[in-house]
Amino acid sequence: MHFLQLFIFWQNRFQQSVGHAVAWLSLALVLTTAAAVLLRYGVNFSASKLDESLIYMHATLFMLGIAYTYQQNQHVRVDVFYQRCSLRTQTWINLLGAILFVLPVMVFIIWAGLSYVGASWAIQEKSLDASGLPYVYLLKTLILIMPGLVILQTLGLIAQSLLTLLHVEEPA
Template sequence: MLDFLLWVLQNFALAPYHLFLAITNPAAWLDWSNPEAVMRFIYYGASVEFFFVVFTTVIVITALGMAWKREILWTGVRILEGFANVVGRTAAWAGLLMVLIQVMIVFLQRIFRVAEIQLGPLGTAVAMDLSWWAEGLKFYNALVVCLCVSYTFVQGGHVRVDLVYSAVKHRTRRVIDMFGCIFFMLPVVVITYLYAWFFMWRHLMTPSVTSTSDLDRMLMQSRIFRWNVETIGFSPNGFNAYFLFKVLIVLFCVLVFLQAVAFFWRSYLEWVEGEESAGKYLDRDQIGDEAEEIEHAIHSGST
């Protein structure tokens, strides 16, 4: 137990040094014309060093906000929630695109018996089979699910079962929210990210890398490094960009992590400042129907 605590404290102490080293040596991990830089990027993207840099940064900002000025945390909440809203509101248009493509497929396939769709932007013709467009609908659905998750959380749109939460007072709710962020949201999303990171890279390049590979071994593997982006579909003429789904899993984890941090800060601030601060700076969409908005607020726990 003592060894573990010393290991944690050591990594906390080294986090500023690792961050300084990464900032002052960008070519060592951002120059992707060099295979060794790619391998360093992959290794450090899910490394202990990166985890403690992020964790230390969050703790320092949280400590400053708690001990000095709460406006620091409110600024962080507004930035992170605003980012989630921008990403979500943009990605939500994929739902409309998905519907339009589905209607187009039905008309072209069932009525006009067209086998493929040809597009020619800027004089370059691209022809794709209808099955490619049909299977691509899964990608647009994945866009909505992965990139709108934090946006939906900010809007209070996720389904929740309030057996205890709805019956307790404001400050107790905020304690439950902080507990949930620390012991549920953050651990689950970090573990998911660690698996998703290497899962993504195994479908983008060779040789295969794993979470158990150390840096020296990966640098040795860089000698045979080459890009090998997954372009195999489930059918011969079907959607062949399934590597994008792996990228979306990583983006999903990043968005949920940022939202967990923002929600912890908001819960703490609303716990300290009292019920009058509930929903402060919260940017939620307006439905247009007052009765529906009240019902939505009740079900989302904001009233």
């Protein structure tokens, strides 16, 4: 098996594993939101930790699910022209878009987020609410993990685009 095909195979498998694992947060988010609403309006009880856990789950779901969504080709795209293009033209659009837009933006997010996340880790940042969750620094770490996953997915997309343009058979 060609090196690029092997990379694409394992990268896709990794993104699918992350995506499927993170998808369970959707269920947890719905159940926790329902519990928070029932507690707040049913028995007049509210807890900062419960409310903040909703924010953590929501952020984790989206930040770790972005690369999987990209891998599944379910990301936002202007399909008015794209859908009418040939496979070769679509492949060129994907390749150039990945190289000219996705990679630079993800590298910028990492560059801009390093000091921000580093400062949060340095002080082991906690919630501003005294009874809130003490793991804000872990939540902020998603700012670096997300572009890392997207870069990995983008490299897989670039490799697949190159193989398609070179007419190499798609990996299993």
